[in-house]
Amino acid sequence: MFIASLITNPAGRPLERVAVESLRDAWGGGEAVWLNPGVAAEFDLPQVPANRWEAWAGLQALGIDLCIQPAEGRQKRMLLADMDSTMIGQECIDELADMAGVGAHVAGITARAMNGELDFEAALTERVALLKGLPEAVIAQVLAERITYTQGGRTLIATMHAFGGHAVLVSGGFTAFTTAVAAHLGFDEHRANTLLVRDGHLTGQVARPILGRAAKVAALEEITARLGLTPAEVIAVGDGANDLGMLHLAGAGVALHAKPAVAAQCDLRINHGDLTALLYLQGYAVTDFA
Numbered sequence: 001m002f003i004a005s006l007i008t009n010p011a012g013r014p015l016e017r018v019a020v021e022s023l024r025d026a027w028g029g030g031e032a033v034w035l036n037p038g039v040a041a042e043f044d045l046p047q048v049p050a051n052r053w054e055a056w057a058g059l060q061a062l063g064i065d066l067c068i069q070p071a072e073g074r075q076k077r078m079l080l081a082d083m084d085s086t087m088i089g090q091e092c093i094d095e096l097a098d099m100a101g102v103g104a105h106v107a108g109i110t111a112r113a114m115n116g117e118l119d120f121e122a123a124l125t126e127r128v129a130l131l132k133g134l135p136e137a138v139i140a141q142v143l144a145e146r147i148t149y150t151q152g153g154r155t156l157i158a159t160m161h162a163f164g165g166h167a168v169l170v171s172g173g174f175t176a177f178t179t180a181v182a183a184h185l186g187f188d189e190h191r192a193n194t195l196l197v198r199d200g201h202l203t204g205q206v207a208r209p210i211l212g213r214a215a216k217v218a219a220l221e222e223i224t225a226r227l228g229l230t231p232a233e234v235i236a237v238g239d240g241a242n243d244l245g246m247l248h249l250a251g252a253g254v255a256l257h258a259k260p261a262v263a264a265q266c267d268l269r270i271n272h273g274d275l276t277a278l279l280y281l282q283g284y285a286v287t288d289f290a
Contacts, residue, residue, distance in 0.1 A: 014038035082238035116241030132204025152275035
């Protein structure tokens, strides 16, 4: 048995009953269940429809995300989340680079790396080198003045905690940022790269080994083993090419507002909803939210 979920942005156009029931009827699905009226609904399916992606494309034009996944085991016990452009709205390295006067150049490299066009480690090394000499105090300034949190993040983590879940932030960015972001959102632990500092200024280098795609996969494997879980019990979320390994290994890998080349490799794509979409995908109703 499969579940088809239809989800919109809570702040956007409401999800209409006719959209849900028309698709349900066309596919011979079960009774529609409203997890949040006007925002999220779901219904059972005996199999994945052949025209799944055609229907997905049509609903995208209406601001509706359509996800289909196996019904069994969809409520997960661990969240593994990327940070930049996922749990927060920015790429931290781009913000630092802007403060250093090389913002446009670094942002271009970041975009290509996240789209899978460049080797992540080489691209990170090149970008960090351009930050050499930047005062370490700029990090706190960026956190205070430039970082915004993606809607629904605290609710996602608090609700998973309420149902016994564990939350991990794993980033190809920097511990100087994940420490603050993890504390603000309530993550249980975090992993990221470390910017090297000397005499109060960035050296233009990052500590080795660099945490990239392989390290995110390793984090999933190591933490689940420590907790006595399996990868199937994990819901992972990210937006960049360096997230694909963990998205594919996790029981549910969600491409959230992802780069097109990344989203195309994932079955679960959220382009309109916020982070609470990850709760609806697991079958939580808004009345379950912490």
